[in-house]
Amino acid sequence: MFSIGQLSKQTGVKIPTIRYYEQMGLIDTPERSEGNQRRYTKEGLNRLSFIRHSRDLGFSVEDIRGLLELSQHPEKPCDDAHNIALQHLKDVQNRIAKLRRLEGELKRISKCDADNVADCAVIETLADHGLCETEH
Amino acid sequence: MFSIGQLSKQTGVKIPTIRYYEQMGLIDTPERSEGNQRRYTKEGLNRLSFIRHSRDLGFSVEDIRGLLELSQHPEKPCDDAHNIALQHLKDVQNRIAKLRRLEGELKRISKCDADNVADCAVIETLADHGLCETEH
DNA sequence: ATAGTCCCTCTAGCGGCTATAGCTTCAAGA
DNA sequence: TCTTGAAGCTATAGCCGCTAGAGGGACTAT
Numbered sequence: 001m002f003s004i005g006q007l008s009k010q011t012g013v014k015i016p017t018i019r020y021y022e023q024m025g026l027i028d029t030p031e032r033s034e035g036n037q038r039r040y041t042k043e044g045l046n047r048l049s050f051i052r053h054s055r056d057l058g059f060s061v062e063d064i065r066g067l068l069e070l071s072q073h074p075e076k077p078c079d080d081a082h083n084i085a086l087q088h089l090k091d092v093q094n095r096i097a098k099l100r101r102l103e104g105e106l107k108r109i110s111k112c113d114a115d116n117v118a119d120c121a122v123i124e125t126l127a128d129h130g131l132c133e134t135e136h
Numbered sequence: 137m138f139s140i141g142q143l144s145k146q147t148g149v150k151i152p153t154i155r156y157y158e159q160m161g162l163i164d165t166p167e168r169s170e171g172n173q174r175r176y177t178k179e180g181l182n183r184l185s186f187i188r189h190s191r192d193l194g195f196s197v198e199d200i201r202g203l204l205e206l207s208q209h210p211e212k213p214c215d216d217a218h219n220i221a222l223q224h225l226k227d228v229q230n231r232i233a234k235l236r237r238l239e240g241e242l243k244r245i246s247k248c249d250a251d252n253v254a255d256c257a258v259i260e261t262l263a264d265h266g267l268c269e270t271e272h
Numbered sequence: 273a274t275a276g277t278c279c280c281t282c283t284a285g286c287g288g289c290t291a292t293a294g295c296t297t298c299a300a301g302a
Numbered sequence: 303t304c305t306t307g308a309a310g311c312t313a314t315a316g317c318c319g320c321t322a323g324a325g326g327g328a329c330t331a332t
Contacts (some may be wrong), residue, residue, distance in 0.1 A: 074254035
């Protein structure tokens with residue numbers, strides 16, 4: 001049996017976050033000690049590790065809810081899991097594409113060797129969208 | 137003079153967002169009509185366009201506050217503007233790098249041709265961080 | 273006058289936590 | 303056994319940048 005602090009150290013999930021996940025229904029309400037403190041089993045630890053890892057990979061809490069549900073049913077087909085993962089991959093790729101366009105624009109406007117604001121490309125570009133090369 | 141709705145159409149900033157910016161002190165409290173409705177000048181429109189454009193480029197509201205302040209003082213040196221832009225560029229590049237690592241990992245785990253959850257690489261990987269190639 | 277659209281304020285909610293306050297419980301040493 | 307200090311508890315509010323809704327008032331065209 002682990003206390004919430006031990007669970008936190010083992011998984012790297014902060015204590016208030018663990019309580020938050022419990023509130024959100026991602027993890028079961030654990031047993032309590034006589035003094036009302038949370039006591040976790042190895043299974044609770046595994047579940048939280050799963051969540052942690054999924055969050056690290058950027059899955060939303062809702063996605064994780066689905067993935068956890070699936071992981072409890074090994075005999076089910078795993079198309080749903082693939083769909084969740086592929087959709088997330090697409091989202092990530094979209095975000096990358098967006099950020100790369102942004103990066104290009106920022107690089108371009110940062111190339112400014114003016115001394116004062118009146119001639120500064122950064123300020124000028126922000127004030128006038130027409131000076132941008134790409135749409136955003 | 138523009139109503140808030142006209143301002144919204146011209147800039148592409150939604151009405152509640154305009155009011156939010158006013159509350160945050162990004163734009164001045166505009167004049168009001170006899171019936172207490174907001175009435176904006178051309179200057180207010182320019183300022184809001186500046187904000188819109190900066191947000192599109194991903195600057196935070198706090199950054200924008202600084203950039204707006206600078207843009208009001210054309211005689212000042214523009215090092216601060218450059219610093220804000222370069223710092224933001226770095227942030228964007230960091231985010232890209234992070235997302236690319238993520239993309240790689242997601243691609244890898246999505247290559248799964250199992251039929252059921254028991255053999256599914258997606259679920260398996262999430263349950264066991266040791267199966268990951270990179271740190272995250 | 274009336275209809276229909278616009279606008280007003282105030283409040284609450286989103287996601288995913290994080291922080292604080294004021295309290296209780298636990299574990300280890302004297 | 304007593305004490306102390308760390309760890310845990312609940313409840314509530316805050317973060318960012320909006321967005322949505324309720325319940326009303328103002329404007330404009332007919």
